[in-house]
Structure formats: C-alpha cells, structure tokens
Amino acid sequence: MRFTVREMSLSKTIVGAVVICSLFFSPGILSAQESKAASPLARPEIRKRVDELLKKMTLDEKIGQLNEISGADFMSPPNREEMIKKGEIGSFLWTVDPQLLDKFQHIAVEQSRLHIPLIFGYDVIHGFRTVFPSPLAMASSWDPSLEEKAQSFAAREARSIGIHITWAPMVDIARDARWGRIIEGAGEDPYLGAAMARAQVRGFQGADFSEADKLVACVKHYVAYGAAEGGRDYDSSYVPETSLRNVYLPPFKAAVDAGVGSLMSAYMDLNDVPASGNRYTLHDILRGEWKFQGFVVTDAFAAGDLVTHGYARDAKDAAFKALTAGVNMDMGSQTLSKNLKSLVIEKKISEQEIDEAVRPILAVKFQMGLFEHPYAELSKVDRVMKDPAARVFARIAAQRSMVLLRNENHTLPLKKDISSVALIGPLANAPIDLNGGWGIPGQTPAVTIEEGLRQKLPNAKIAYERGGEIRRTIKSFFDDFFPGAAKTAPLTPEQNAAEMQKAVDLARNSDVSILVLGELANMSSEAGSRSTLELPGMQQQLLEQVVALGKPVVLVLVNGRPLNITWASEHVPAILEAWQPGTELGNAIADILFGDANPGGKLPVSWPRSAGQEPLYYSHTLTHQPEGSQMFTSRYWEGPSTPLYRFGHGLSYTTFSISNLKLPKTELKVGEQMEVTTDVENTGSVAGDEVVQLYIHQRAGSTSRPVRELKGFERVSLKPGEKKTVHFNLGKEELTYWSSAKRGWVEETEEFDVWVGSDSTAKEHAAFKVVP
Ligand code: BGC
Numbered sequence: 001m002r003f004t005v006r007e008m009s010l011s012k013t014i015v016g017a018v019v020i021c022s023l024f025f026s027p028g029i030l031s032a033q034e035s036k037a038a039s040p041l042a043r044p045e046i047r048k049r050v051d052e053l054l055k056k057m058t059l060d061e062k063i064g065q066l067n068e069i070s071g072a073d074f075m076s077p078p079n080r081e082e083m084i085k086k087g088e089i090g091s092f093l094w095t096v097d098p099q100l101l102d103k104f105q106h107i108a109v110e111q112s113r114l115h116i117p118l119i120f121g122y123d124v125i126h127g128f129r130t131v132f133p134s135p136l137a138m139a140s141s142w143d144p145s146l147e148e149k150a151q152s153f154a155a156r157e158a159r160s161i162g163i164h165i166t167w168a169p170m171v172d173i174a175r176d177a178r179w180g181r182i183i184e185g186a187g188e189d190p191y192l193g194a195a196m197a198r199a200q201v202r203g204f205q206g207a208d209f210s211e212a213d214k215l216v217a218c219v220k221h222y223v224a225y226g227a228a229e230g231g232r233d234y235d236s237s238y239v240p241e242t243s244l245r246n247v248y249l250p251p252f253k254a255a256v257d258a259g260v261g262s263l264m265s266a267y268m269d270l271n272d273v274p275a276s277g278n279r280y281t282l283h284d285i286l287r288g289e290w291k292f293q294g295f296v297v298t299d300a301f302a303a304g305d306l307v308t309h310g311y312a313r314d315a316k317d318a319a320f321k322a323l324t325a326g327v328n329m330d331m332g333s334q335t336l337s338k339n340l341k342s343l344v345i346e347k348k349i350s351e352q353e354i355d356e357a358v359r360p361i362l363a364v365k366f367q368m369g370l371f372e373h374p375y376a377e378l379s380k381v382d383r384v385m386k387d388p389a390a391r392v393f394a395r396i397a398a399q400r401s402m403v404l405l406r407n408e409n410h411t412l413p414l415k416k417d418i419s420s421v422a423l424i425g426p427l428a429n430a431p432i433d434l435n436g437g438w439g440i441p442g443q444t445p446a447v448t449i450e451e452g453l454r455q456k457l458p459n460a461k462i463a464y465e466r467g468g469e470i471r472r473t474i475k476s477f478f479d480d481f482f483p484g485a486a487k488t489a490p491l492t493p494e495q496n497a498a499e500m501q502k503a504v505d506l507a508r509n510s511d512v513s514i515l516v517l518g519e520l521a522n523m524s525s526e527a528g529s530r531s532t533l534e535l536p537g538m539q540q541q542l543l544e545q546v547v548a549l550g551k552p553v554v555l556v557l558v559n560g561r562p563l564n565i566t567w568a569s570e571h572v573p574a575i576l577e578a579w580q581p582g583t584e585l586g587n588a589i590a591d592i593l594f595g596d597a598n599p600g601g602k603l604p605v606s607w608p609r610s611a612g613q614e615p616l617y618y619s620h621t622l623t624h625q626p627e628g629s630q631m632f633t634s635r636y637w638e639g640p641s642t643p644l645y646r647f648g649h650g651l652s653y654t655t656f657s658i659s660n661l662k663l664p665k666t667e668l669k670v671g672e673q674m675e676v677t678t679d680v681e682n683t684g685s686v687a688g689d690e691v692v693q694l695y696i697h698q699r700a701g702s703t704s705r706p707v708r709e710l711k712g713f714e715r716v717s718l719k720p721g722e723k724k725t726v727h728f729n730l731g732k733e734e735l736t737y738w739s740s741a742k743r744g745w746v747e748e749t750e751e752f753d754v755w756v757g758s759d760s761t762a763k764e765h766a767a768f769k770v771v772p
Contacts, residue, residue: 039259039293040208040367041360050362054355056114059341061087062351065358067337068121068297068329071095071104074481075332080104084118085111088337090361091165091329093121093300096441098378101162109374116362117370121297124166124204124215125184125438126150128157130390130583131446134436134560135170135196137401137579139186139604140650142691143715144199150397151203153390156213160384162376164368165216167264169200171251172221176615177608178231180528183437183560183580185226187604188617188647190247191710194254201258209261210367219255220264221299223281224248228268231614233529236269242703245738253290261294261364265327267302274309276302277318282326295328295360304333315339320348328357391444391584398581398588400689403601404574404651405565411574412554413595413653414512420461422510423450424503424546425517425539426470427558436580437525437560444583449516449556452586456594463510467503468496470537476522496538504545512552514593515543521580524560533564533611540567547571556589562607569644577601595653600689600715602650602759606643612636618647618760619706648693648710648759654684654720658692661756661764663730667771670747673731678756678764680726682718691715692726695762696734697753702741708760730754735770 040046054062064087070076071092083089084107092104101120108118126132132150133141141147151168158166171193174182186196197219204217224244227237239248252263265282266275275281276298286292303322304315312318319339322330330336343349365371404412427433427449434446450464469491491499507513517539522528534540544567547553554574557563558581568575576599581588591597606616613636627635627642635641660679668674680692694712698705712728732747739746751769755762 040261040363041293043367046363046366049366050359053114053116053362054358057358059344059351059354061114062354062358063337063340064088065090065116065361066329066340067091067334068093068331069334070332071100071120077334081107084108087112087114087116089118090116091119091121093331095120096122096161096163098161098376098381102375102378105162105374117365117374119164119216119361119365119368119370120162121165121167121218122158122163122440123168123438124154124158124163124440125168125170126154126436127394127443127582128154128163128440129385129442129444130157130394131435131443132394132397132582133401134183134580134582135185136183136187136560136604137581138397139192139196140403140577140579140601141397141400141715142192142602142604142713143400144195146397146400147196148199148203149393151200152206153393155204155215157384157390159213159215160376160381161378163215164370165218165262166204167218167220168204169197169217169255170220171197171255172224172226173248173251174226174605175617176226176228176231177533177561177605178530178611178614179226179228180233180524180530180560181226181526182605183524186251188606189604189619189710190250192604192713193251197251197255198258201255201260205259205261208259208367210369212369212373216261216364216368217255218262218264218297219252219260221266222252222263222275222286222296223266224270225266225268225275228529231529233527234267236272238271240740241743242738242740249285256286256290256292261367263292263294263296265296265298265302267299267305269309274302274306274311276327277306277311277321277325279325287326293360293363295364296326297329298322298327298331298333300331301333303327303330303335316343319343323349323353323357328361394582395584395588395591398584399591399597399599401579401581401601402588402592402599403577403603403649404599405577405607405645405649406569406573406575407651408573411552412576412593414554414593416457416594418457418460418511420463420510421453421457422503422506422513423453423462423464424467424507424513424515424542426466426468426537427518427520428466428514428516429464430520433521434558434580434585435521436582437521437528439521446583447586449514449586449589452588452590453514455587456590456596463506465503465506466499467542468499468538470520470539472520472523476527478527479522500538500542500545503542504549507546507551508549510551512554513546514554514556515546516556516558517543518557518559518563519561521560528560531611533562533608535563535565543568543572554593556593558585562605564608564610566609566644577603598653598686598688599650600652600691602648602691603645604647606647607645607649609639609644613641613643616643618643619709621704621706646760648691650691650759652684652688652690654682654686654688656688656690656718656758657681657683658690658757658762658764661754661766663754663766663768666768668731668768669771670749671732673729676712676728676730676754677725679723680716680718681723682720685720687717687719689715689717690758692756693759693762694728695755695760696730698735698748699751699753701748701750702739702746705737708755710760
C-alpha cells in the first residue's frame with residue numbers, strides 16, 4: 001500500500017495511546033544535524049559555485065554529468081575519450097588502473113570546454129589493497145569503531161590511486177541466508193545494521209569527504225533488495241509499509257543522517273515498481289522526508305532495465321521514469337544520456353529538472369576539491385599501500401569478527417605443544433578465494449590458514465589434504481573477471497573420493513584435525529544465491545568420516561552465509577565461524593585456535609537448521625500459538641522452527657555474568673529518556689570481550705509488536721575478575737515505531753519489557769511503562 005507524503009504527515013491521536021505522529025520523525029532523525037553540516041549543497045559557497053557553473057553549461061554538458069561509463073573493457077564505448085572531451089561523461093567505474101584514471105582525468109580537465117573533473121567509482125567493499133573481513137563478518141564484531149577504522153584504511157588506499165567514490169556501504173537487511181548478498185551487509189537487524197552503516201559512512205568519508213584521503217560513500221541498494229523472494233538474487237521484493245519503515249529503511253536513514261554523499265537505487269521490483277524508477281522511495285521518502293541532498297546513482301544498467309521489468313515502454317520512457325523518480329546518475333546503461341535531450345525538446349522534462357539532477361553531482365565534485373586537485377599523487381601510492389598499520393589492523397579486525405559457535409569441554413584453545421596437525425578441506429590453503437567476494441585486482445593475497453598455522457607452530461608436523469574439491473554447479477558471471485575461479489575440468493567422483501580418503505588417512509595419523517569447510521568466494525555475494533544451505537560438494541561426508549575416527553576435531557567455517565551445520569552442532573566439539581576474514585585470515589585463525597586471541601564476535605543473523613526455515617529472524621511477532629505452546633508444539637512436524645544458533649550468540653574462552661539491570665524509573669513520560677545500566681563481569685580466568693545486548697518488547701499497542709527488538713549493545717573488554725557498568729539510553733528514539741494501523745510514527749503509552757544479556761535470549765529482566 002502506498003501513501004502520499006501529505007496523507008502521512010497528518011497528525012493523529014488515538015484512544016489509549018499517545019501517538020507522536022509526524023511523518024518527519026523517524027528514529028535516527030535526532031542525530032540529523034551532522035548530515036546537514038556535511039551535505040555539500042547545504043553550503044552556500046558550494047551552491048553558489050554550482051549555480052555559476054550550471055549557467056555556463058549547455059544541455060548536452062549537463063546531461064553528460066549524469067552519465068557514468070564503464071572504464072573497464074567490459075561494456076565501455078570505443079569513443080570514450082572523444083566523449084570526455086565533449087563533456088558527455090561525468091563519471092567512470094570499474095577500473096583501478098591508476099594510469100588510465102589519470103589519463104581520463106587529464107582529458108576532462110584539460111580538453112573539455114568547462115574543465116569539469118570526472119569522478120571515479122569502484123566497489124571498495126571491505127578493503128582495497130589490504131582486505132578486511134567481509135561486511136557480515138564486521139557486523140559479527142558488534143564493534144562499529146572497528147568497521148569505521150577498516151573503512152578509513154580502505155578509503156585511504158583507494159583514494160591514493162584516484163578512486164573518489166565507493167559503492168558501499170551495502171546496508172540491505174537480509175533475513176534469508178539463501179540470498180548470496182547476505183555477506184555484503186550487516187545481517188538481519190535494523191538497529192545493528194544502522195550502527196554499522198553510520199560507522200562505514202564515517203570511515204569512508206571522514207567529516208565530509210573533503211579530505212584528500214577520503215571517499216564519498218554510496219549507500220546501497222535502496223531499498224529492500226534483501227527481501228528477494230525465495231532468496232533468489234534480483235527477484236522481486238514484496239514488503240509492506242510496516243517492514244519497509246521499521247526494518248529495511250532504518251540503515252539507509254542512518255547513513256543519510258551520517259551525511260552519506262550518494263545512494264544507489266536497487267535492481268529489483270519493490271511492490272511491483274522497480275527500485276530505480278520508484279518515486280515513492282526515491283523522491284517522497286529520500287528527498288521529501290529525509291531531505292537527502294546527495295546524488296542517486298542507479299545500480300549498474302538498472303535505468304535501462306526498467307524496460308526489461310516491463311515498467312517502461314522503451315529506453316526513452318525508462319529515462320523519463322528514472323529521472324522523474326529521483327535518479328541523478330545512470331550507471332552504465334547510457335539510457336539517460338541518449339534520451340534526455342529529446343525529452344527536453346519535447347517538453348516532457350524541463351531543463352530545470354535536468355539542472356536539479358546535475359546539482360548534487362557537481363556539489364560532490366566541488367566538495368571533494370576536485371576542481372582544485374583533480375589528480376591523484378601517484379608518487380605516494382606505494383607508501384600508502386605499504387603502510388604496515390593496515391596489515392596489523394586487518395589481523396585485529398579478523399580476530400574480532402570471528403564467532404565461536406560451539407566449544408564443548410574447552411576443546412579450544414588448542415595447546416601449542418601439539419605434535420601433529422591434519423589440516424583438511426578445500427578452503428585451508430586457497431589464497432585468492434580466502435580474500436572473499438568483491439575481490440579487486442592487485443589485492444594483497446590472504447595469508448592462508450596453512451601458512452598461519454605453520455607460523456604459529458614452527459615445530460609441529462602440519463600436513464594438508466584438500467579432501468575433494470568444491471565448485472559451483474552453474475558458473476558465475478563474475479568468474480571471468482576474477483582469477484580465483486577454477487579454470488580446470490571438475491574432478492570425477494572417483495578422484496574426489498580418492499582425495500577424501502587421503503584426508504581421512506591423514507586425520508587418523510594426526511593428533512588433531514582442523515577441518516576448514518565452507519564456500520568459495522563465488523558461492524556467495526552477487527549472483528551467489530542458493531536453494532539449499534548444505535556444505536557444498538562432499539564436505540559433509542568428509543566431516544563425518546573424520547569425526548568417526550574419534551580423534552579431536554575442530555571445524556573452522558569460511559563462508560559467506562550461515563550453512564546447514566546441524567549435524568556438526570551435535571558431533572563436532574568446537575566450531576569457529578571465521579566468515580571471510582580478509583588478508584590476515586590465516587594468522588587470525590591461528591591466533592584464535594591457539595588462544596593468542598579470545599573470540600568475542602556474535603552472530604548478526606539467526607542461524608537456521610536448514611534452508612527450509614528461511615526467512616528466519618529473531619524479531620518476529622507472536623502467532624496465536626507461540627513456539628512451545630501446548631496445542632501445537634511445533635510449526636514444522638519434522639523439527640523445531642527455532643534457529644540452531646540465536647541472533648547475538650557467540651562464545652568466549654572465558655565466562656561472563658551480566659546482572660544488576662537498573663532502570664531509574666518505572667514510568668517514563670512520552671518523549672522522555674532514561675539511562676539504563678547493567679553490570680558485566682568476567683567470571684573466568686582469561687581476558688575476553690562480551691557484547692552486552694539490550695532488547696525491548698512492547699506488550700500491546702496499535703499493532704502487534706515483535707517479541708524482542710535490539711535497542712542497545714556494547715562490546716566490553718574485561719580482564720579476569722573485572723567488572724564494568726554499561727549504560728544504555730531508552731527513550732523516544734528507541735520506543736518509536738511505524739504503525740501500520742496509524743500510518744505513522746508512534747510512541748505509545750504501553751507497558752514494556754527490557755532484557756539485557758549476551759544474546760537474543762537475554763534473561764536479566766525489568767519492566768516499565770510509558771505514560772502520557
Ligand atoms: C551490483 C552493485 C555494484 C555495481 C557496480 C552491480 O552489479 O549490484 O552492488 O555496486 O554492480 O559494480
């Protein structure tokens with residue numbers, strides 16, 4: 001259902017509840033001051049420069065600014081240099097060749113009539129030269145400052161070669177692990193997602209992306225791309241207003257409030273209107289309600305795809321629909337550049353509308369200082385790329401993002417005096433794949449797990465067996481672009497079985513087996529959706545055969561999504577989720593396995609028992625027969641509907657107690673705020689980190705409310721015996737939600753539960769009431 005801004009901004013009052021109902025309040029808006037300061041178009045001096053430049057520009061030159069072209073050989077027009085000279089291109093993407101970028105920029109600045117610099121974009125998702133953990137892994141750290149710092153390293157490296165804008169952060173909420181792009185975001189929760197979104201924007205952009213080592217961030221994919229039906233990449237999303245407002249939009253809103261310079265419109269149909277032609281989300285919400293002043297770029301070729309969707313009649317109609325919906329820049333398809341002029345001549349679009357579309361693009365170029373300093377200082381690249389601080393930080397980031405899922409009888413950490421280790425699995429020594437999705441040419445290869453273990457245990461006998469190969473059944477479109485994809489013919493079943501046998505024999509003759517199982521990089525991310533969550537290939541059989549030997553086994557998962565490890569969760573004593581940890585993968589895993597680092601990560605997703613449970617998330621509403629009720633003990637007759645591992649779950653080598661939850665009052669006036677505190681103590685014998693999580697539940701209201709919602713978290717480091725008090729705020733920001741019944745934001749006079757604890761089953765409880 002769709003409403004106009006006018007309809008929704010009407011204030012309403014309902015009986016029994018006080019409703020703060022302005023469309024323009026939505027959680028996060030209280031911190032919007034920062035964004036207004038950061039937005040280039042909000043600065044009078046930049047507005048003035050943009051206006052002056054616009055007056056000098058021809059219609060063709062203006063339309064050129066909306067045109068982003070492939071700088072790679074792939075789908076790039078042969079006459080691109082001529083086009084730059086004529087001012088027909090505003091931006092390039094998909095090349096990280098510093099010489100080529102420099103050449104393009106020289107042509108634009110020196111040979112085009114108005115000397116307008118180009119802006120260069122690339123997918124700098126989790127590192128540029130140095131690779132940091134993938135975004136889902138970073139979210140598992142529950143440490144936004146870690147993510148902020150990682151993205152500031154990435155920005156510095158990318159900017160040094162002349163990249164200006166990154167197509168990140170990806171903030172799509174993902175509640176279905178079949179969807180391959182779950183790895184690119186922060187998981188299932190809007191609160192955690194918003195925190196990671198803000199952190200990434202700050203990391204990439206700094207205060208306002210004007211510094212010479214910063215990038216403009218582009219938050220994507222707006223919006224609800226992660227709700228793809230069946231988890232199939234690009235498939236339609238059907239998202240009611242209530243989930244759109246309460247779940248899918250908040251991380252975007254957080255990025256906008258943090259001053260993000262750009263936003264990418266998604267590919268898929270959202271409630272039957274393609275996201276890149278969707279005026280409701282791009283114009284009414286983004287610009288109308290949120291006052292976003294940056295520029296919107298479509299996902300690659302998405303403007304042209306409006307025809308494929310069956311939404312636009314032809315390319316001209318697509319250009320009309322994209323521009324009037326709120327798109328500024330057309331990534332790759334040239335639909336806008338080829339059709340806007342005739343639309344202006346035919347008076348279907350006014351030149352003023354074109355000016356409005358160009359304005360934020362020019363403003364970003366001014367704000368970055370590109371008119372004054374258009375070229376990268378290539379002589380400095382080497383120094384930036386070789387900064388050892390990035391590698392040191394990559395190791396810490398990898399350690400902090402891993403999640404210890406299971407650790408029976410203190411299997412981990414392993415003792416360093418171990419004499420022989422069987423390292424087994426297709427992912428244990430694969431350098432390129434271990435860098436994870438969104439590889440960038442020239443990236444530092446990952447330290448493999450084999451290398452990491454050898455460094456950690458110089459005196460132990462470490463032997464490696466692959467145990468069979470894994471590969472996609474259907475090749476990925478992206479395989480041609482990245483060297484990691486297998487180019488050889490697949491192994492026959494007999495060859496795989498022989499490899500497996502060798503691995504089992506090795507395990508039999510070793511003190512301990514470390515199995516590294518999971519997915520290759522091309523098995524998740526874009527075009528990486530799956531219909532099952534089983535371990536690919538013969539990895540499950542391999543695992544079962546090694547475990548059957550009855551010797552110590554540790555399972556390390558390297559993957560982009562939760563997988564079906566239900567069997568392992570009962571039979572393998574220690575399971576470490578490493579995700580895709582980046583360049584320092586091998587060292588960080590060895591640090592954790594041998595106790596030089598203590599795992600403190602927590603799951604940012606509910607871990608399913610099997611694909612059949614998806615979509616799965618903790619923050620659901622209750623049915624009339626909740627899980628565990630007498631009449632219908634389970635909603636599936638062959639197994640529980642609860643997750644295998646809960647959202648927020650993660651173990652440590654030490655133990656913690658969380659207690660003494662204190663609310664200063666039991667009645668809170670509407671609009672008021674209170675500080676909630678709780679104590680966390682390290683009750684074990686080694687130092688470690690706990691993520692203290694705060695959840696709330698509104699007991700009744702104008703709509704049914706989720707059983708729990710995360711509304712606060714803090715990762716705390718504690719020495720053995722140390723105790724700290726953690727502070728959380730609870731008030732309008734946390735208690736307001738978008739009510740489908742009231743069609744607006746409401747803070748209701750109702751009773752609330754609060755829990756604090758170490759995962760989404762947190763037990764420490766208190767209650768309060770919101771009163772008029
Ligand atoms: C992806 C985007 C990406 C863009 C540019 C698209 O295929 O969906 O996430 O930023 O390509 O590489």
